[in-house]
Amino acid sequence: MANVVPQMVTAQWLLGGESIYWTGDGWSENFAAGAVYVEKEAADAALEQVQSFVRDRVVVGPYLIEVELDGALPQPTSARERIRAAHNATFAIDHGSWTSRVADQGS
Amino acid sequence: MTVLRNGVPQPNEWVRVADDAPLPETDKVIVSLERWQAERVNLRQRNAAIGVALKSEQSPLLIQDDLDRLSLVALEFPKFTDGRAFSHARVLRDRLGFTGEIRGFGQVLRDQYLFMLRCGFDTVEPAAGKRVEGYAEALKEFSVFYQPTNDDRATALQLRHRKEAVAA
Amino acid sequence: MYRYDQFDATFVRERTAQFKGQVARRLAGELTEEEFRPLRLKNGLYLQLHAYMLRVAIPYGELSSKQMRKLAFIARRYDKGYGHFTTRQNIQYNWPRLDDVPAILEHLAEVEMHAIQTSGNCIRNVTSDHFAGVAADEIEDPRVWAEVIRQWSTLHPEFSYLPRKFKIAIIAADKDRAAMRTHDIGLKIVRNAKGELGFAFYTGGGQGRTPIIGPLVKSFVAAEDLLSYLDATLRVYNMHGRRDNIYKARIKILVQALGAEEFGRQVEEEWLRIKDSVLKLPAEEVARIRQYFAPPALEKLPARNEGFEAKKAADPDFARWVQANTDDHKVDGYRIVTISLKPVGGAPGDASADQMDLLADLADAYSLGQIRVTHRQNLVLPYVRQQDLFDLWAKLGSAKLAEANVELVTDIIACPGLDYCNLANARSIPVAQRISRRFSDPKRLAEIGELRLNISGCINACGHHHVGHIGILGVDKKGEEFYQVTLGGSSAEDISLGKILGPAFSLDQITDAIETVVDTYLDLREGPQERFIDTYRRLGIEPFKEKVYDSLKERRSAAE
Structure with missing residues (x-):
């Protein structure tokens, strides 16, 4: 097989904007749960399949990303996708003793 | 098909005629700029009302010598993010003194409708697939305006100083 | 500062309701993402x-303590407890949910705030000199005119769907503290030979992938003609600016294509037709707005306060902070305080909700409840008595807000970069953190002196890298982050664009490269009075280039 590039489908929740990964039958915020498509045709078909979630206003902006399969778990190949998959900035958010509080959930 | 005037749906009295189609004798017709330029001498002598449709890259200055003969100028929004027609409407009204109908067509969303009226549009053809009632709702969204244009809506500045004059 | 009257207040409530409706239409499926995107961007x-x-x-970076408390509240309630002050004197929140935004806007409207035109292809929030009203060198208070422009530009019916974004900055002193000539329109308030007030228009400046220093298009527009000349400029741009290529759509490209002279001629032609129209600015409206910016009645104080002088003499840390972070005030006995949001190892421009609340309290206690945001991502307390400076400094210190580094090498402008931004190619904040740790010694910092270091995570240049004395640009090489260095830029009155030093550096090399640049400057300067930028201008890029790439080679061979 020539030029096999393993891929995943990623998107963002419409309401919260979090990055999500297509598992084959649903969405997960956990990168490792994403379905890996080794063949281009399968990846394209998955991207086509998830368009219904766009139409139903569940997700926005689905696209394909390249992944590496060298280790135990799949990994994103680009710095951008590694940061997205971590769901946070790469540095500790530190305001000293003036800590950032997690949002108060009360109304 | 209907058009909107001040948010109210009305029957469309105008017929858009393709460049290669024959012109109906009596209908009010809208032709492209290209056809207007090609058949200008004949079209100017036509008895029934005539209008010209401009694409967003076509300046109204191209028809400035014909505005006396035109009853309508239609300005296209090929995408709703292409805002040239707002300036073209103002040029038609403020600079060229056009008093006929200015019509918007293409991808015109309700979110732009009030801006269009403020710039001098009279009628719009609502975008395909959009709720027609939404356009009338959009006209009620604002009661305060900062920019003086040549519509009859008073600006915040005028109201402020009118108020002060009354108070004084 | 400006306060809303009934019309402004009604307007913002109406805009808030409109956006709430737009979100509801998106969620109900009446708007596609493609249609919603420009609408949400126009609301930031x-x-x-x-x-x-x-x-x-x-607007123009001016905040009240009450507004600052509301920003803290929003950070806690709807975000992760912090916010990021930007180079456009705004604040951004990194984590809100779409369905919370209408409620956030309602909270903001309660304190005369909003998110109108903080993004999108429209006239953006107008910026100004953060020392406006208190700077000794200004000939007029630019805030008066910034407010006139704010109102004129807000939901402009003709100019809300421009080819691209449009940024206006306004200053009123020879010293440029607002990067005026990097804007689509830079305005400088001037007086003509008759002593009348007017505006010099520098039109077609900008950063991004094609940095251009705005050329002078008209040297004097009378005050009453400000809006008609703005209208004419925007009309020429709206009709003729390119819409076929997003990278060529800014007004700077149009001005370059036509030439500043021909562009000015086209604007003039349009302007002469409309200058005596309804756009003529009535003097009574300017007078009404001016009242809000009247100088406050300040206590009369001696120019020299002995207690303050004694504290400075006794505490070198305090003295260093006074030196770096305070400026002369136009009123005797007062100083302008700049609060650095660049602690060593921190994220430039970030403030936690607790810090925001404390800053609001300190503004009430020491600065008439007023705060400014600077385009270098710091905050300003504009009215501090000399005798209060020591207490203020101590309280700031307890909240990690007393870093004495304003205009020094660790006072870094950095965009959010790839840690947050969808457009970025590389991270900016971690680079800023590494560099600020490297230069954390206060004595060394003071010895290096004025040095503006700016970092952008991509070519859009939100971190102003082209106009940093040292600029760093993040680039992507096959999915990995690299950093290109430029030297010799300036955004001040001596404006210039930086020149590329050479091949880009990896994240692990960039801090060493910057340190070599700084050490080379220290070796070559003619004395401590010669700033980095002056040494660079005297000697050019070559000596820096040689040292940096030689030392890179040495490190490489040492590693092997």
Whole structure:
């Protein structure tokens, strides 16, 4: 097989904007749960399949990303996708003793 | 098909005629700029009302010598993010003194409708697939305006100083 | 500062309701994402890497303590407890949910705030000199005119769907503290030979992938003609600016293509037709706005305060902070305080909700409840008595807000970069953190002196890298982050664009490279009075280039 590039489908929740990964039958915020498509045709078909979630206003902006399969778990190949998959900035958010509080959930 | 005037749906009295189609004798017709330029001498002598449709890259200055003969100028929004027609409407009204109908067509969303009226549009053809009632709702969204244009809506500045004059 | 009257208040409530309706239509399926995107951007709402991002407008950077407390409240309630002050004098929140944004806007409207035109292809929030009203060198208070422009530009019916974004900055002193000539329109308030007030128009400046220093297009526009000349400029741009290529759509490209002279002629032609129209600015409206910016009645104080002088003499840390972070005030006995949001190892421009609340309290106690945001991502307390400076400094210190580094090498401008931004190619904040740790010794910092270091995570140049004395640009090489260095830029009155030093550096090399640049400057300067930028201008890029790449080679061979 020539030029096999393993891929995943990623998107963002419409309401919260979090990055999500297509598992084959649903969405997960956990990168490792994403379905890996080794063949281009399968990846394209998955991207086509998830368009219904766009139409139903569940997700926005689905696209394909390249992944590496060298280790135990799949990994994103680009710095951008590694940061997205971590769901946070790469540095500790530190305001000293003036800590950032997690949002108060009360109304 | 209907058009909107001040948010109210009305029957469309105008017929858009393709460049290669024959012109109906009596209908009010809208032709492209290209056809207007090609058949200008004949079209100017036509008895029934005539209008010209401009694409967003076509300046109204191209028809400035014909505005006396035109009853309508239609300005296209090929995408709703292409805002040239707002300036073209103002040029038609403020600079060229056009008093006929200015019509918007293409991808015109309700979110732009009030801006269009403020710039001098009279009628719009609502975008395909959009709720027609939404356009009338959009006209009620604002009661305060900062920019003086040549519509009859008073600006915040005028109201402020009118108020002060009354108070004084 | 300006306060809303009934018309302004009604307007913002109506805009808030309109956006709430737009969100509802998106969620109900009446708007596609393609249609919604420009609408949400016009209200400052982006979809970024991890979440939505909401940019809240702080017109010309002026905030009251009450508004600052509301910003803290929003950070806690709807975000992760912090916010990021930007180079456009705004604040942005990194983590709001789409369905929370209407409620956030309602909270903001309660304190005369909003997110109108903080993004999108429209006239953006107008910026100005953060020392406006208190700077000794200004000939007029630019805030008066910034407010006139704010109102004129807000939901402009003709100019809300421009080819591209449009940024206006206004200053009123020879010293440029607002990067005026990097804007689509830079305005400088001037007086003509008759002593009348007017505006010099520098039109067609900008950063991004094609940095251009705005050329002078008209040297004097009378005050009453400000809006008609703005209208004429925007009309020429709206009709003729390119819409076929997003990278060529800014007004700077049009001005370059036509030449400043021909562009000015086209504007003039349009302007002469409209200058005596309804756009003529009535003197009574200017007078009404001016009242809000009248100088406050300040206590009469001696120019020299002995207690303050004694504290400075006794405490070198305090003295260093006074030296770096305070400026002369136009009123005797007062100083302008700049609060650095660049602690060593921190994220430039970030403030936690607790810090925001403390800053609001300190503004009430020491600065008439007023705060400014600077385009270098710091905050300003504009009215501090000399005798209060020591207490203020101590309280700031307890909240990690007393870093004495304003205009020094660790006072870094940095965009959010790839840690947050969808457009970025590389991270900016971690680079800023590494560099600020490297130069954390206060004595060394003071010895290096004025040095502006700016970092952008991509070619859009939100971190102003082209006009940093040292600029760093993040680039992507096959999915990995690299950093290109430029030297010799300036955004001040001596404006210039930086020149590329050479091949880009990896994240692990960039801090060493910057340190070599700084050490080379220290070796070559003619004395401590010669700033980095002056040494660079005297000697050019070559000596820096040689040292940096030689030392890179040495490190490489040492590693092997």
